[in-house]
């Protein structure tokens with residue numbers, strides 16, 4: 001299968017292009033986003049994430065700053081020459097989001113929102129399609145087809161964990177989905193160790209495992225004061241921990257590619 005490379009400005013995801021997407025779960029203020037982006041940019045990170053509209057299970061939880069946060073994300077990303085990545089939750093925001101962000105994220109709860117997927121198929125912005133928390137790989141790929149059939153094949157799949165009987169972790173990171181997607185689909189596949197574990201102490205090993213499984217990128221929630229994070233605090237990692245997490249990634253990638261070369265000569 002010829003696999004796709006998604007090119008967004010000078011960033012390439014898939015077919016050798018590996019990218020780390022990082023930033024807060026939710027944009028809390030322009031100042032805090034700036035602070036996080038400054039550190040991430042200093043570490044060489046080129047993709048800044050941050051949510052503006054949050055689908056919270058409890059109606060009493062913080063649901064994000066809304067449209068203004070998307071504008072903050074654009075301004076801060078431009079300041080550090082980063083790509084802006086943010087989640088869309090409703091069809092009505094497609095044009096607005098397309099104007100301000102570089103990559104549109106479809107969260108787990110909307111993976112089967114077909115009218116939304118169809119609308120995203122009519123624009124040319126890359127879309128990260130997260131796996132539905134109770135979706136099979138087949139259903140996930142069928143969801144991606146809705147976007148592609150409507151006209152947009154700039155799709156990146158994201159394994160973010162599925163619901164299982166295990167409740168120690170928030171979800172179960174289905175690592176096998178990463179090589180499976182590589183067999184079944186042309187689209188790049190990234191992993192989200194944050195939502196899949198829900199536990200900050202598990203982010204480092206699961207990130208490394210996802211890289212070793214062949215992921216084309218990872219998305220990690222970071223916060224300057226993780227315990228104070230207004231959303232998903234349990235899984236937020238500090239910028240110091242984030243640096244430790246990303247440090248060996250290139251060596252892990254190199255190790256597995258050498259393995260692949262050895263296979264050829266065996």
Ligand code: PEP
Pocket residue numbers: 025051087106107108109130160195
């Ligand atoms: C997110 O990435 O902020 C998010 C809400 O993720 P998910 O849809 O996977 O829960």
Ligand code: MN
Pocket residue numbers: 025026195221231232
């Ligand atoms: Mn989150």
